Amino acid sequence: MKIFLIGFMGSGKSTVAGHLSKEINLPYIEMDQQIEEREGMKISAMFEQFGEKYFREMETKFLETLKEDAIISTGGGVVVKTENISHLKKGFVVFLDVSWEEICSRLENDTDRPLWRGEDSEKKKRYEIRLPLYKSAADTIIHADTKTPQQIAREIAGRLKQEHRGHTNHKE
Numbered sequence: 001m002k003i004f005l006i007g008f009m010g011s012g013k014s015t016v017a018g019h020l021s022k023e024i025n026l027p028y029i030e031m032d033q034q035i036e037e038r039e040g041m042k043i044s045a046m047f048e049q050f051g052e053k054y055f056r057e058m059e060t061k062f063l064e065t066l067k068e069d070a071i072i073s074t075g076g077g078v079v080v081k082t083e084n085i086s087h088l089k090k091g092f093v094v095f096l097d098v099s100w101e102e103i104c105s106r107l108e109n110d111t112d113r114p115l116w117r118g119e120d121s122e123k124k125k126r127y128e129i130r131l132p133l134y135k136s137a138a139d140t141i142i143h144a145d146t147k148t149p150q151q152i153a154r155e156i157a158g159r160l161k162q163e164h165r166g167h168t169n170h171k172e
């Protein structure tokens with residue numbers, strides 16, 4: 001089974017993935033890290049040298065070649081390319097829905113993320129454009145503003161159990 005964690009930068013995908021891995025005893029994969037290892041460079045360098053379009057192609061390549069059953073902590077822009085959605089839908093897609101205010105508070109001092117630079121208005125516009133994309137791709141939505149990573153992991157585990165019961169009941 002593949003479980004994809006989606007959501008905006010700072011929504012907690014990378015953090016929650018490790019907790020969820022322990023909760024349901026399934027390995028987790030950090031998509032950004034896999035791309036950095038395969039390309040032999042940091043994401044910020046990729047953006048600088050080759051631009052966002054190249055990075056988006058690397059995201060699609062990762063999804064196309066992903067074989068393992070795992071929890072996948074995706075990058076916040078994975079929903080930007082429509083063709084990626086069909087790959088996500090092969091798994092169970094969990095949207096970590098975090099408010100703009102909470103994202104800003106968490107990323108206040110962030111300098112790593114290339115797309116977290118520039119004007120606040122531009123960042124907020126990107127957030128607003130992507131919100132419906134996350135919602136339509138999601139099999140389940142976790143309202144994650146005021147919960148700890150552990151609480152979120154437990155909530156996702158509960159949703160997965162419900163989902164599994166649903167399928168099992170359906171077969172019966």
Ligand SMILES: Nc1ncnc2c1ncn2[C@@H]1O[C@H](COP(=O)(O)OP(=O)(O)O)[C@@H](O)[C@H]1O
Nearest residue numbers: 008009010011012013014015016106147148149
């Ligand atoms: N549930 C949470 N509550 C508060 N802070 C969180 C939570 N989850 C993650 N964070 C913090 O938010 C920042 C971004 O988390 P990260 O897991 O890198 O998000 P993403 O992978 O979605 O960009 C980190 O500083 C992390 O410690």
Ligand SMILES: O=C(O)C1=C[C@@H](OP(=O)(O)O)[C@@H](O)[C@H](O)C1
Nearest residue numbers: 008009010032075076077113114
């Ligand atoms: O939102 C985005 O477009 C991006 C989010 C980042 O991952 P996180 O969401 O884990 O920060 C990373 O993939 C890259 O900087 C682009």
Ligand SMILES: [Mg+2]
Nearest residue numbers: 013014073074
């Ligand atoms: Mg991350």
